[in-house]
Amino acid sequence: MLVTSCDHELSTVENVKFSEALKYEFVGLQDGSALQEFLTDQAARMGVRFQYRVRLPSAEAVCRMVERKVGVAILPIATATRLTHVSAIRMAELDELWASRKLLICTQSFADLPSYAQHLVNHLRDDTVNGVDRGQS
Incomplete structure (x- = not known):
């Protein structure tokens, strides 16, 4: 999901192309973040380089900066929601x-997992987490 401040130019759109989002400065996660590496690769495939204004250690910090109009961000739907x-x-x-x-989620045998691991897998497999439809696995 693209995350913007409430009065950003893109705040009223429901869908946005990545190429359109890349026209703005970004607030990103710090170096080494799997999400940021993935997005950087996608931008490079388009021949575009990210314009980071700041990179931060957490999604919460990213959203605080987006809220303060420092830039836009891309975050997973569950996190953004x-x-x-x-x-x-x-x-x-x-x-x-x-x-x-x-x-x-991969395991050789669900039944052989310790109970705490089974609880974790069951939690992760829930269809709805924080009101976000995660689909079936």
């Missing part, structure tokens, strides 16, 4: 095939 309850931010879905990722 959770943070809309504590920050004055807006979300727009990225209109790109690669923007929807399917994450998998």
